[in-house]
Amino acid sequence: MSKKVVVIGGGIIGLCSAYFLAKEGNEVVIVDKSDMLDGASYGNAGMIVPSHIIPLAQPGVIHKGIKWMFNPKSPFYIKPSANSELVKWLYNFYKNSNQTHVNNSINHLKNISFLSKELYQGFANENNSFQYDEKGLLMLFQNERIAEEEIKVAEISKKLGIHVDFLDKNGIKNLEKSTTINAIGAVHYKSDAHLSPNLFISFLKKELLKMNVQLLTNTEILNFKFANNTIKEIITNNGIIKADSFIVSAGSWSAKILKKLDIKLLLLPGKGYSFNVPKQAESPSIPSILCEGKVAVTPFNTNIRFGGTLEITNTDDTKINFKRLNGIVEHINSFYPNLKIENPKQENVWLGFRPCTPTGLPIIERSNKFNNLVIATGHAMMGLSLAPATGKLVSEIVSNKKTTIDILAFKTSN
Ligand SMILES: Cc1cc2nc3c(=O)[nH]c(=O)nc-3n(C[C@H](O)[C@H](O)[C@H](O)COP(=O)(O)OP(=O)(O)OC[C@H]3O[C@@H](n4cnc5c(N)ncnc54)[C@H](O)[C@@H]3O)c2cc1C
The missing domain is CATH 3.50.50.60 (FAD/NAD(P)-binding domain)
Known part of the structure; x- marks a missing residue:
């Protein structure tokens, strides 16, 4: 009825x-x-990510978070507050950051992700006016420790039937022919897709x-x-x-x-930023995450969108933290030495709040x-x-x- x-x-x-x-x-x-x-x-990176089957609350995340808290250019920050909600959220996040929680979540995240992708395919078949494309997602890394972490996650995904390729320097070069990428390797999640959110x-x-x-x-x-x-x-x-x-x-x-x-x-907001630059002669063609800085890179028809940072804060905090934004730009220029991206002007930076649960x-x-x-x-x-x-x-x-x-x-x- x-x-x-x-x-x-x-x-x-x-x-x-x-x-x-x-x-x-x-x-x-x-x-x-x-x-x-x-x-x-609206201004998010537009990635459709069935590859993301591990919840944010996972072993090791607390240790990494604490380290990042002391680096003003890092991709993660918690705005200190006497608010009891923050204390409860953090305590619950801490309690959930274990392997049992990850094991209990993986299949559920995989199922909802693949259902969503199938529905996106349905929309795109009807009228793809939103640049839906299935080029996958490259997780690019520059150091051995991050490579190890990413490969470990990718092995789990592979076992669950997610299409994954492991690429070395040459593998990246063969895939991204027209862009110089400074990375020692990458995981290519071939099931991922992207679109223009707007x-x-x-x-x-x-x-x-x-x-x-x-x-x-x-x-x-x-x-x-x-x-x-x-x-x-x-x-x-x-x-x-x-x-x-x-x-x-x-x-x-x-x-x-x-x-x-x-x-x-x-539920707490996780503030993040994005900005667009026009495509250049040397531009990436496959959506990527620059793992060391957790920077999302999404090529659209005429622009490339860069996004990053997760600052646990409140919804009144609409200030742009330019140090953190500078951290994003440094990672981009380190991975794509020929792009030469400059710090965006305030008016060109978009910010949004991700609704984050402690699970x-x-x-x-x-x-x-x-x-x-x-x-x-x-x-x-x-x-x-x-x-x-x-x-x-x-x-x-x-x-x-x-x-x-x-x-x-x-x-x-x-
Ligand atoms: C930098 C960045 C990059 C991201 N990249 C990706 C990505 O690549 N892929 C991905 O899947 N996700 C990405 N995300 C996350 C994604 O953008 C969010 O998860 C998603 O937009 C949340 O959508 P929502 O509808 O829940 O909330 P919102 O989009 O925040 O919508 C909530 C709405 O509620 C309205 N509202 C609030 N209070 C009231 C009220 N009292 N009365 C009436 N209306 C009210 C607001 O005005 C708002 O329009 C990214 C986020 C950021 C910040």
Whole structure:
């Protein structure tokens, strides 16, 4: 039976949820406090990464994080705060950073990733107006220790059936013929893909409008009205909206919104930056990660997008840390000596907040507390990658259907 569904938050997760909900015949309204023209889902690196099967919470990550904290140019930072949420988040992250958690998560991440990629292929077959391409992902490295770590992860992926090639210097040269790359080797994840996030969102919005989905921009949710365990309506700055079901997909703001329902979600924003440079005579053609600096490199038709840093902070912290940005630029010039990238000007730097959970896994669940509330957030560095699968799963939860994949790993106790 078709329902009226309000989707709170129109980033990539909300848009994909709205798409699959509308496809199922539901009447869908998206409310977003912004103009829906910028934000985490727009300026990201556009990578679709079934290769990323190890959650962020993993053995060794704490040690590495502590080391990075003392380097102002490193790709990772935690903004110190007396906030009890940060303390709880860190404690939970610490508790989850073990091999058992990794072993329990790998298959779930693989299943949701491959479902998402299949759905992206479906969109691209319909109308590839968003530069979807399947060139894989190169994990490039310059030192032996990082090589060892990357190869270890790649061996696990290979055992799980993910297509992987191990490349030495010559292997890289044969693949990236027109660019000089200063790396001792690489892992080529051949199943990965990429697209232009801005163009994909434009495509989605057009599809949503065709299905009569309402996109209410500059509409901020202020509160909920509920009775017993059912949400009745939301109160926004533009009035009240009643509905049968409600989806909270507000990225890094989700915890703040859920607090109004007395639901405690451990979620913190991980700030990151990106900037574009026009393609040059010598430009990379395959999306890559420069492992030493965790810099993402995505070639689009006319531009190359560089992205990086994960600063655990709060959503009011919209300051660009130029030391860290300089760290990104140094890594680019070290890996691509002929690109000669300069530090971008402030006005050309985009920033976004990745919604990070202390498990490193997304949250996709029907709330235990409210029978008509679905939570879909916490995708951290894989929001674009996992969005279509998340949207499909959200619509299945709303329709009380058996979900396409097992979602137990993506449930919390909320
Ligand atoms: C530098 C960088 C590179 C990245 N690269 C990749 C990549 O290559 N591949 C990948 O998969 N992921 C990548 N990511 C991560 C990805 O961008 C995020 O996981 C994803 O955008 C999160 O989407 P979302 O819809 O959950 O949240 P958002 O896009 O943040 O959307 C949340 C929406 O909720 C709205 N909202 C908030 N509060 C309210 C309120 N009170 N009322 C109404 N609306 C509200 C906001 O305005 C916003 O539009 C990257 C991120 C960064 C920062």
